[in-house]
Amino acid sequence: MSASMDRREFLKLTLCGAGLTIAVGTDGILKIASAEAQQAATAANVFHPNAFLEITPDNVVRVLSPKSELGQGTYTALAMIVADELEADWKQIRVEAAPARDEYKDPEFGMQLTGGSRGVTNFYDSFRNAGAAAKQMLVEAAANDWKVPEGECVASVGTVKHTKSGRSLTYGQLCVEAAKLPLPQKVTLKKENEFRFIGTSVPRLDVPDKVKGAGMFGIDTFVPDMLYAVVARPPAVGAKTVSMNKEAAEKIPRVKNVVTISSGMAVCADDIGAAWKGRDALDIKWDKGTHPDLDTARLENLFLKQLENKGAIARNDGNVESALKKASTKISGEYALPFLAHVTMEPMNCTAHVQKDRCDVWVPTQFQTAALEVSMKETGLKMDQVHIHTTYLGGGFGRRAEVKVVEEAVHISKAVGRPVKLLGTREEDIATDFFRPGSCSRIEGGLDEQGRLIAWSHKIAVPSIVEQWFPSMIKNGIDFTAVESISDMEYVIPNLRVEQVLVSTPLRVGFWRSVGHSSNAFPVECFMDELAHAAGMDPLAFRLNLLKDKPRATRVLQTVAEASGWGKPLPQGHGHGIAMVPSYGSWVAHVAEVSVQDSGIIKVERMVSAVDCGPYVHPNNIVAQLEGGIIMGLSAALKEKVQFNDGSVKSSNFDDYELLTMSECPKIEVHIVKSSDKRGGIGEVGVPPTAPAVANAVFNATGTRLRRLPLPLAK
Amino acid sequence: MLAMIRVKVNGKDYEADVDPGLPLLWLLREHLNLVGTKFGCGQGLCGVCTVHMDGEAVRSCQVAVGEVQDKAITTIEGIPDNHPLKIAWIEEQVPQCGYCQPGQIMQAAALVAKIPNPSEENIAEELDGILCRCGTYPRIKQAILRAARMGAKP
Numbered sequence: 001m002s003a004s005m006d007r008r009e010f011l012k013l014t015l016c017g018a019g020l021t022i023a024v025g026t027d028g029i030l031k032i033a034s035a036e037a038q039q040a041a042t043a044a045n046v047f048h049p050n051a052f053l054e055i056t057p058d059n060v061v062r063v064l065s066p067k068s069e070l071g072q073g074t075y076t077a078l079a080m081i082v083a084d085e086l087e088a089d090w091k092q093i094r095v096e097a098a099p100a101r102d103e104y105k106d107p108e109f110g111m112q113l114t115g116g117s118r119g120v121t122n123f124y125d126s127f128r129n130a131g132a133a134a135k136q137m138l139v140e141a142a143a144n145d146w147k148v149p150e151g152e153c154v155a156s157v158g159t160v161k162h163t164k165s166g167r168s169l170t171y172g173q174l175c176v177e178a179a180k181l182p183l184p185q186k187v188t189l190k191k192e193n194e195f196r197f198i199g200t201s202v203p204r205l206d207v208p209d210k211v212k213g214a215g216m217f218g219i220d221t222f223v224p225d226m227l228y229a230v231v232a233r234p235p236a237v238g239a240k241t242v243s244m245n246k247e248a249a250e251k252i253p254r255v256k257n258v259v260t261i262s263s264g265m266a267v268c269a270d271d272i273g274a275a276w277k278g279r280d281a282l283d284i285k286w287d288k289g290t291h292p293d294l295d296t297a298r299l300e301n302l303f304l305k306q307l308e309n310k311g312a313i314a315r316n317d318g319n320v321e322s323a324l325k326k327a328s329t330k331i332s333g334e335y336a337l338p339f340l341a342h343v344t345m346e347p348m349n350c351t352a353h354v355q356k357d358r359c360d361v362w363v364p365t366q367f368q369t370a371a372l373e374v375s376m377k378e379t380g381l382k383m384d385q386v387h388i389h390t391t392y393l394g395g396g397f398g399r400r401a402e403v404k405v406v407e408e409a410v411h412i413s414k415a416v417g418r419p420v421k422l423l424g425t426r427e428e429d430i431a432t433d434f435f436r437p438g439s440c441s442r443i444e445g446g447l448d449e450q451g452r453l454i455a456w457s458h459k460i461a462v463p464s465i466v467e468q469w470f471p472s473m474i475k476n477g478i479d480f481t482a483v484e485s486i487s488d489m490e491y492v493i494p495n496l497r498v499e500q501v502l503v504s505t506p507l508r509v510g511f512w513r514s515v516g517h518s519s520n521a522f523p524v525e526c527f528m529d530e531l532a533h534a535a536g537m538d539p540l541a542f543r544l545n546l547l548k549d550k551p552r553a554t555r556v557l558q559t560v561a562e563a564s565g566w567g568k569p570l571p572q573g574h575g576h577g578i579a580m581v582p583s584y585g586s587w588v589a590h591v592a593e594v595s596v597q598d599s600g601i602i603k604v605e606r607m608v609s610a611v612d613c614g615p616y617v618h619p620n621n622i623v624a625q626l627e628g629g630i631i632m633g634l635s636a637a638l639k640e641k642v643q644f645n646d647g648s649v650k651s652s653n654f655d656d657y658e659l660l661t662m663s664e665c666p667k668i669e670v671h672i673v674k675s676s677d678k679r680g681g682i683g684e685v686g687v688p689p690t691a692p693a694v695a696n697a698v699f700n701a702t703g704t705r706l707r708r709l710p711l712p713l714a715k
Numbered sequence: 716m717l718a719m720i721r722v723k724v725n726g727k728d729y730e731a732d733v734d735p736g737l738p739l740l741w742l743l744r745e746h747l748n749l750v751g752t753k754f755g756c757g758q759g760l761c762g763v764c765t766v767h768m769d770g771e772a773v774r775s776c777q778v779a780v781g782e783v784q785d786k787a788i789t790t791i792e793g794i795p796d797n798h799p800l801k802i803a804w805i806e807e808q809v810p811q812c813g814y815c816q817p818g819q820i821m822q823a824a825a826l827v828a829k830i831p832n833p834s835e836e837n838i839a840e841e842l843d844g845i846l847c848r849c850g851t852y853p854r855i856k857q858a859i860l861r862a863a864r865m866g867a868k869p
């Protein structure tokens with residue numbers, strides 16, 4: 001297959017002395033530049049250097065990942081795509097985080113941001129082109145060296161071979177000569193049946209180091225002469241200091257500086273123990289803050305009250321009111337979800353070194369563009385003077401899309417004139433988190449005489465994520481994340497109305513793995529179950545009836561039903577529940593099997609899942625992401641709830657914000673539906689159907705409908 | 716209140732001038748540069764800081780350095796790369812973000828030292844509460860069972 005460059009991509013070659021650098025860009029032309037021309041072009045802003053791949057004489061192929069590795073396997077998947085077209089030897093592949101530069105921005109987002117399960121989908125074509133172009137140039141370099149036609153040379157496993165004479169040269173041996181060649185105007189891509197890596201489960205590149213304890217996370221950064229910085233933060237929302245003892249803190253041995261920052265008081269010391277002692281010695285008295293009445297019960301009442309208000313209409317098909325009047329069966333339900341914290345296992349941290357003409361930042365971040373911008377703002381330095389070094393992330397889930405910790409570390413380093421490692425505790429992580437918003441949904445549904453679903457009226461009260469993060473993305477009063485999985489639901493319902501009331505609270509809310517889908521799937525898929533029972537139908541059959549022209553949704557439902565033995569008798573006290581949610585371009589259905597003891601407590605026995613994410617790169621990683629998504633979904637369904645009290649976040653650590661543990665984890669089976677449809681994401685899609693599948697299974701086992709998360713759990 | 720503390724970690728002797736009340740976790744990580752041992756909660760609630768003290772799994776955030784002077788400490792760096800658990804962890808492709816895995820492996824090593832052929836129930840009981848936010852529990856179980864088949868006893 002020959003790919004012309006009409007996909008608004010170009011390939012660019014840079015001479016870097018050490019070897020070959022290939023870059024793929026987005027302006028529609030294949031280009032080549034010498035080092036000087038590249039610099040001139042960069043200076044003239046004609047095009048941006050955009051290197052995704054380097055080959056050096058030591059025979060190493062270095063892939064620069066524009067996406068952060070937070071456990072979702074993106075380093076390996078992107079490297080596989082390059083390596084396949086390049087015909088590389090997997091052993092010569094290394095992956096590094098790309099620097100924070102425009103050329104690494106996600107073409108869809110216009111930002112260098114890891115989110116939305118878009119790593120593979122948004123870089124698939126670019127990475128194939130980069131690998132294919134580099135391979136062609138290496139072949140050409142070999143052919144030139146041997147003075148033979150290119151057609152007699154074959155690239156295979158990191159080597160170009162001349163079949164007739166048996167000669168061969170490694171990519172490392174060829175890279176310097178290849179770098180002098182013009183970039184191909186056209187690249188030839190492999191056929192799918194020629195893939196060696198794509199579609200296989202090669203061992204993940206990050207796994208060996210992570211098993212050794214040698215994977216370098218942000219918290220593992222050391223810079224010579226660095227200080228440790230810890231921050232005393234207001235305990236209540238908007239609290240201000242009443243008094244403090246700065247001198248006492250400064251007297252603690254090894255404490256070097258006490259710095260006022262926007263989020264509190266930073267104490268810097270030669271070692272971490274001294275920094276914490278200094279923070280204690282500050283003995284800050286805080287006032288009660290701006291919302292001393294804030295507590296969990298009040299928040300929940302606020303949502304219920306807000307449901308009485310008129311909201312913005314996100315979708316209005318047909319005429320819901322008259323359809324509900326005509327309906328022969330009408331039911332309604334009110335669903336409530338709590339606020340959730342991310343609690344990445346690696347607490348928030350950032351190391352910064354601000355110098356007169358340079359700023360280095362080592363940070364586990366999902367959002368390089370924002371990290372860069374906030375560092376430039378804090379230091380007054382130019383983009384090319386600021387260097388963001390993305391480490392491994394000890395969990396992301398959206399939490400590390402925030403760069404407040406970068407702002408703080410850079411500010412402190414600048415103030416004290418030394419490198420600082422800013423280290424947050426678990427308590428600070430939870431207290432300063434932006435939460436998955438709590439929400440409340442009121443739904444009415446109507447069935448006709450044949451039990452067909454003819455009307456769905458859905459009103460949701462929820463704080464707006466988009467309003468706080470990207471306010472310009474609010475369209476007609478609608479925050480798309482607040483209604484996702486509702487207004488875009490897959491089911492075909494002739495009369496569908498979705499109304500959204502944005503609730504104002506003093507709390508920060510934000511992106512939490514699968515965002516609106518993760519919460520809205522619960523009311524939607526549970527209420528669908530309620531309607532199926534009202535219609536006297538099997539929940540699977542009821543759903544399939546509403547998905548007549550939706551083959552991908554139908555396939556995952558049928559696959560999961562078959563794999564789970566849907567409809568077969570279960571042991572006494574057991575029940576099963578089904579849920580199907582498309583998100584991020586992929587379709588996922590789960591069946592949960594639960595047992596409920598006489599005391600009413602729930603144990604999840606088994607989760608079976610089917611996923612259609614289109615043509616996939618790394619099947620074992622798809623299974624891993626589904627397993628992880630299901631476990632995170634179970635944790636949210638069964639245990640997690642942020643508590644508030646006296647105007648502050650009361651939850652503080654894993655004793656009062658509990659996560660699912662190994663003994664509570666059921667057996668999980670994941671089935672990948674083979675599909676040649678459009679490619680979708682995988683990192684987030686396992687979460688949404690989890691909670692509704694479990695709640696539906698509880699209903700199946702007990703006849704009790706649970707409409708509030710978290711559900712009670714067996715101990 | 717600083718004192719010269721002597722500790723034996725992974726068979727090597729170290730000295731550090733620290734507060735004897737400092738948790739062992741921070742001595743290992745920030746003074747001895749053995750950063751494989753991770754900080755997760757500081758309260759003994761998540762287990763990602765698990766190390767061995769005279770062969771017993773302990774939460775290093777809950778042990779003061781003053782208490783470890785005569786003890787043999789083993790961290791993830793002290794488990795050889797050819798240890799069946801580490802091999803099995805790679806073969807099962809356990810880690811996602813990877814942050815909790817040193818703690819999981821250290822607790823697993825303590826388990827197989829006591830019970831060379833653990834059941835799934837033994838594993839769930841021993842590793843319960845070593846938290847993994849990515850959800851690698853099923854693979855951790857499989858890796859321990861695989862290591863046991865290889866003969867995991869160190």
